[in-house]
Amino acid sequence: MLYLNLLCGRVIYRLVSYRDAILKEMPDFRFALEKWAQASFSVAKILPVKTHASTSKSDFAWICFGVDGEVALFCGQKRVKLWSAASFSSARKVELGFPVDMTLLNDRDGNTRQQSGAIVFPERIHIFSIELTDKQ
Structure with missing residues (x-):
């Protein structure tokens, strides 16, 4: 398939x-x-997320990036976490502007339980943590 x-x-x-x-x-x-x-939200991009356990094709982890900077983590068809665009700018009280792209960053040690995502804005890059637990 x-x-x-x-x-x-x-x-x-x-x-x-x-x-x-x-x-x-x-x-x-x-x-x-x-x-x-x-x-x-309206989705602009989908990326697969590496997991520590081998999952079935219907239960893989993935992350989607919204056109206004929202991010959602899914395990299979179930949404397990949601980040709003406002949560990325509230930490520094800075207006980030329109999001351009998103990518996933890999650890050198191969740790798949905790990974990072990066959202690219016109004047900065915001990095956020993606934690996968056994319950997801």
């Missing part, structure tokens, strides 16, 4: 492929688009 997440505003779809083997000499490949999850 092939999994691919697609964005459509606030809804995240999963493209699934499967094969019907009715005729052995000519297998029939099919694709289906399934509603996977929904965010409370």
Whole structure:
């Protein structure tokens, strides 16, 4: 099976492929688009998050970045954490401006329980912690 997440505003779809083997000499490949999850904001980017345990394809961790700077951490289809854009500027009482991009930062020691994300703003970069627990 092939999994691919697609964005459509606030809804995240999963493209699934499967094969019907009715005729052995000519297998029939099919694709289906399934509603996977929904965010409370318009999504601009989705990134996979490395986990310490091998998870099933339907229970992987991922993070999505909103067009206004919101961030949500998902485990499978369940949202487990939400950061508002305002929470990134309240610590320093600074107006961050319009968010440009988001990336995930990897530790050199390979620690997958605690990772960091970075949101790029026009004049600064904001780094935030992503903690994965066994309960997620």
